[in-house]
Amino acid sequence: MGHSYEERASRLDGALLWTLTLPPGASRPVLPDGCMDLLWIGGRLLVAGPDTRAQTPAATGGTFAGVRFAPGTAPALLGVPAHELRDRRVALDALWPGARVRELTERVASAADPATALEDIALHRAARTAPPDPLMRSVAARLDAGRSVADTARLAGLGARQLHRRSLKAFGYGPKTLARVLRLQRALALVRAGTPYAHAAVAAGCADQAHLAREMRALAGTTLTAYLDGA
Known part of the structure; x- marks a missing residue:
């Protein structure tokens, strides 16, 4: 398995979908970009807060996916101020009800394309929350x-x-x-x-x-x- 990275525009305004595949033992530093992400890593749903410095993920090797939200758009959707997640990676069930997150985790795990499944979660949530400022x-x-x-x-x-x-x-x-x-x-x-x-x-x-x-x-x-x- 080699290294590959792909991204494409999302149906959610301003967002990007991405998929990263790394060989066993490899990792890739993530540089600050002003964005927040909904992540699928190691069979878990996580939220990446806005970074002030480069982050090196603990997970190495495998295929990872995410929705990268445009600056300023994720807090309304996730229901948490951005500064509370600064330089942090937080399990989604710390922010949303555990039963709901377990259901979503099963859905992403069984999806042919995890990035699209993450996008569906974001779109569903966006339709039920206040729009970004x-x-x-x-x-x-x-x-x-x-x-x-x-x-x-x-x-x-x-x-x-x-x-x-x-x-x-x-x-x-x-x-x-x-x-x-x-x-x-x-x-x-x-x-x-x-x-x-x-x-x-x-x-x-x-x-x-x-x-x-x-x-x-x-x-x-x-x-x-x-x-x-x-x-």
Whole structure:
């Protein structure tokens, strides 16, 4: 069994479905991306909270699946503020009734495609819960477009303290951290597409390549070259 990763758009607005297969003994670090995930790992349903640093899953080898929710969209669906799950992996039955989670676990276990089964769970839940805060989705979109935190707060009509408090609930951390995480992901996408490091750094919003290197070390705990070689 070799390493493979696939993702595709979900029927749930802004979400992605992904499937990862790793050979026995292998693991893959997960870098901060501003998102939360509903996970299928080792026959269990888990929720991955928003990360402030790279996480190395305990599980090694096998096939894993998930629904990756767009920044700010998971808390309403899951029924928990994002900051309560920051840098954590939590069993779904810690958040939802155990009997319901056992039923869902059996359903995913018997599904031909676990990612689609996870998507069905998310869609069913979304139809029965309040929609995500549209203001905070627009905040995430502006930060992802490279807007400053100050501009984003002004355009949202929020003071700095209000924005920070609402960001903790929606994203798991303040807007400055989310902006850094999203900027790093923009740079990584450019580098993976073949853009030279220095050009990718500036295009993503870093001052220069050295700035990108510092952010990679701080948020991902590694270097660009080491991460790309491992991926």
